[in-house]
Amino acid sequence: MFDQLEKTVTLHERHGRYPQATSVEDFRRNLAAVQQRIANACQRVGRDPASVRLLPVSKTFDEAHLRLAYAAGCRLLGENKVQEAQRKSQAMADLADLQWSVIGHLQTNKAKQVARFASEFQALDSLRVAEALDRRLHIEGRQLDVFVQVNTSGEASKYGLAPEAVADFLSALPAFSALRVRGLMTLALFSADVLRVRPCFVRLRELRERLRQRAPAGVGLEELSMGMSGDFEVAIEEGATVVRVGQAIFGARAMPDAYYWPTADAHPGSDE
Ligand SMILES: *Cc1c(COP(=O)(O)O)cnc(C)c1O
Numbered sequence: 001m002f003d004q005l006e007k008t009v010t011l012h013e014r015h016g017r018y019p020q021a022t023s024v025e026d027f028r029r030n031l032a033a034v035q036q037r038i039a040n041a042c043q044r045v046g047r048d049p050a051s052v053r054l055l056p057v058s059k060t061f062d063e064a065h066l067r068l069a070y071a072a073g074c075r076l077l078g079e080n081k082v083q084e085a086q087r088k089s090q091a092m093a094d095l096a097d098l099q100w101s102v103i104g105h106l107q108t109n110k111a112k113q114v115a116r117f118a119s120e121f122q123a124l125d126s127l128r129v130a131e132a133l134d135r136r137l138h139i140e141g142r143q144l145d146v147f148v149q150v151n152t153s154g155e156a157s158k159y160g161l162a163p164e165a166v167a168d169f170l171s172a173l174p175a176f177s178a179l180r181v182r183g184l185m186t187l188a189l190f191s192a193d194v195l196r197v198r199p200c201f202v203r204l205r206e207l208r209e210r211l212r213q214r215a216p217a218g219v220g221l222e223e224l225s226m227g228m229s230g231d232f233e234v235a236i237e238e239g240a241t242v243v244r245v246g247q248a249i250f251g252a253r254a255m256p257d258a259y260y261w262p263t264a265d266a267h268p269g270s271d272e
Contacts, residue, residue, distance in 0.1 A: 018229065020251035021065065027072030030249045031056075038243065041236040052236055055101055057228075057246030059084065060253050063091050069249070070095055076120070078244050080104025082113050089117040103185075103244055105159045108132040115140050122147040122185045122225055122244075125161050127169070130176050137178035144178060147185035147225050147242075150207065152200040158187055163207050167214070174216045183223025183241070184208055188231055197231050201238035208239075 021027050034054060042049045057078040058066050066077060066088060078101045079085035089100050101120040108128050114121060115136035124130060124146045137144055148169060151160035161169055166184070173181050184207065188200035204226055212221050225242035227235025232243040247253060 018247045018250075018252045021068065021249065024068050024071045027069050027074075027249065031072055031074075034245055034248050037233060037248075038236060041233040045237045047236065051241060053242045055103075055225075055242055055244045056249050057103065057244050058088070058250060059104075059246060061250050063088060065250060066092065067095075070098055075099060076101055078103045078122075078246070080123075082106060082110040086113045086117055106133075112136045115142060115144065118144060120145040120147075120182075122242075123149045123159060124179075125149045125159055127172055130173060130179060134176035134178045142178065143180055145182050146179045147183055147223060148173075148181065149185045149187075150204055152186045152203040152207075153189040155189065160186065163203060166207060167211055170211060170219050170221075171216055174218050181219040181221075183221050183225065185225035185242075187228075188226065188235070192230075194231075194234055198234050198238065201226050201235050201240070205239040 021030055031054075035049075038052050038054065039049045042052060055076060055078045056069060056074045057080075058069060059078070059080050069077070070092075075097055076099045077088075079088065080103050082102060082104075085100055085102055089098075092098055099119040100117055101122060102114055102118045103122040105123050105125075106114060106121065106129050111129060111132035115133055121133065121144055124133075125148065130146075133144060133146075148166060149160035150163055150166055151158045152163065170181070173179060184204055186200060186204045188197045191197055204224055208221050208224060215221050223241045224239050225244060226238075226240045227233070227243040227245075229245050229248040232240065232245060235243060
């Protein structure tokens with residue numbers, strides 16, 4: 001039974017083979033294909049597909065492509081760099097019901113922008129950023145849904161809190177009343193080997209189960225944001241409630257993934 005699950009999933013090796021989406025039809029077809037993969041994964045483990053939210057990730061794609069995605073039905077787009085996200089949100093301000101989720105590392109000096117345009121922030125991993133966001137949100141008179149990013153792979157190159165640090169971190173968050181804590185987010189080990197990827201997702205779910213009982217009032221831990229184009233089926237099998245999918249919807253990106261998830265010694269993908 002477990003063997004069969006392992007065979008039905010597609011991992012990162014598929015990256016680079018997704019064709020570019022260049023029409024509304026392409027986006028409709030790709031979105032339907034991803035929804036079908038979500039439904040299949042849910043069926044394998046007896047979950048309701050409605051319990052999984054698809055977050056389309058539009059980073060690196062230009063405004064014209066984002067507008068096609070919007071025409072195909074996307075109303076919330078994920079971006080991992082603040083400046084790029086803000087530029088796009090301003091250019092597309094005419095689409096009043098289009099919302100933005102920032103899914104990449106944030107520096108405190110960018111909190112002001114995020115407080116203005118984002119509806120969700122998925123990479124919270126420091127109290128300095130929480131404090132800066134909260135202060136700016138109060139000025140803007142806004143609130144923000146946030147996910148706490150956890151490093152489940154143990155890789156030094158990944159942002160996120162060590163699993164052991166999350167309980168203390170959560171206990172400090174009620175002080176920031178403009179942040180609505182929704183759950184946890186992680187990036188799995190970047191590997192084509194499902195036997196190495198799956199444990200990252202298991203770790204996040206188990207951490208959530210442990211913390212749920214003693215989470216402070218007002219800190220929600222309902223959501224688990226995990227899984228991308230190459231591994232979202234595995235993530236769903238392990239309890240993902242949000243999957244962040246870029247390439248399977250928009251097409252393969254030109255840049256290697258290392259560009260977005262900086263290594264320990266070089267930070268080319270950060271918002272410096
Ligand atoms: C780019 C990105 C994704 C989506 O990856 P794809 O391979 O395009 O599906 C998901 N999460 C984060 C944090 C990302 O930066």
